[in-house]
Amino acid sequence: MKITMKHLAKDLGLAVSTVSRALSGSYGVNPKTMERVQQRARELRYVPDLGAKQLVGKGSGLIGVFIPEFDYFDANPDFQEFYPPLRKTLQTFGKDVIVFSVPFENVPPNRLHEYVAGRNLEGCIIMPAFHKEHPVMKEALKLKIPSVNFGGAIGPRCSLVQSDDKEGGKMAARLLLSLGHRVIGFVSGPKGLRICQERYEGLTEMMAESGLEHAEQLVALGNFSGDSGSKAALDLLARNPDMTAVFCANDLMAMGVISALVQKGVRIPEDISVIGYDGAFYTAHANPPLTTIRHANERISIRAVEMMMELLNGGTSRSEMVAPTMMERKSTGPAAPHSFYGEAPAQPRY
Structure with missing residues (x-):
């Protein structure tokens, strides 16, 4: 009952x-x-029916933006790329923003409800990397408060807008394959995250279309931090001395990969090419400037707000996919004829 x-x-x-x-x-x-x-x-x-509560009385005008809090400070997603256009667009509709940092792991029960009720929020915008199976996302669906997310969840009062992560993975693969790379390492984020899985699927699908199989030993787990990228790079290189490229599930890990490889005497991109993901502003200032897959941050943020306003005005939920773009810079180049350790790269299976 x-x-x-x-x-x-x-x-x-x-x-x-x-x-x-x-x-x-x-x-x-x-x-x-x-x-x-x-x-x-x-x-x-x-659990109050916050969706019904919105129908009576004057709203607070407050929209909560929820970001994940990871154990490593530098592992927080670069939500500042999404936040400025998000806040600006909400203000054009007369809404103010409150940002909440929520532990990604071990979330206390009813935490979202406490925030929503305590601040009388009209709606919630739930940032990556919260996914549809995460307790925060499940609670939003249960509360029936107008919500917009980027993590694959859809419900009667919950809309979805997300970057096409599989297509982003394919973009990275197309570039590397066109440059002659065949042995490509992949540095994933925390195990089980949809965004990492889809980026990897994009990579492997494009390789399969070229007759290439991506071996399990070419995958290393990170946690989105730069340090984890450094450790993953050394692990991948030790297991795959013929590796000529590394694709990372986020930019911080990619920068960690570059740092670790350079300290080992590996030249970027002459010996090994590196691609990141997210398109964070600071990647243009890395050494060398990082090739990365960039989210259409402004378009995604504006669509998230438009979807929120539709829900607040009694509209139905919807979903939309937005394609990312390739930012090709100087961390990628033609595959080396030999690996850093002097071995010839594996040949494609045509």
Whole structure:
């Protein structure tokens, strides 16, 4: 049985209006009463229908933007690339933004509900790398609050706009194959993330079309941090001395790859080419400037806001895929005739 506000009020022996104000943190409720109500709500796993709540009264004008918090500080996705156009577009609709940093792992139960109710948010924009199976995304769907995400989730009050990560992987593969690379390492992010899986699928599908099989030993796991990219690069090189290129699932790991390889005496791109992903602004200033797959950040941000406004005005949810672009710079070049360790690269299986 779903616990309603009336059930909660009866259980506590309080008026429904008092419980409602206590849950929303309204002024005028005794702090002890508010704490008691909120504690009992957590115990009973009370979940308000925030979608219905939007239909009555004046909204707060606040939209919550939720970003993932990783164990490594530098591993946070470069959401600042999305944020400026997101905030600017929301303001044109008279909405203000509050940014929330939420642990990607071990999220406390009902954390999203606490943020939404505590700040009376009208809607949620949930940033990468939260995916459709993540607790934060599942809670948004359960709360039925108007939401827009980039992680594959779709629901009655939840729209989806995302960069075409598989196509981005194909773009990286096309460039490397056209430059003669056949032994290509891949540095993935945390295991199980959709964005990493799709970028890798794009790479392997394009290689398969050229008659090439991508061996398991050419894949190394990272955690989106530069340090993890450095460790992955050394691991890949040790296992694959004939490797002539590395494709990374994000830019920070790619820069870590370059740093580690250069310290080993590997020339970039003469010995090994490197491609990143995301198109972060600082990649143009790397040494050498990093070739990367860039998200259409402004278009994605604007579409996310437009979808949010549609939901707030009673519209239906929808999904849209936006193609990324290739930023070819100086970290990629023709495949070396021999590997760093003097061995000839593997031949394509035509």
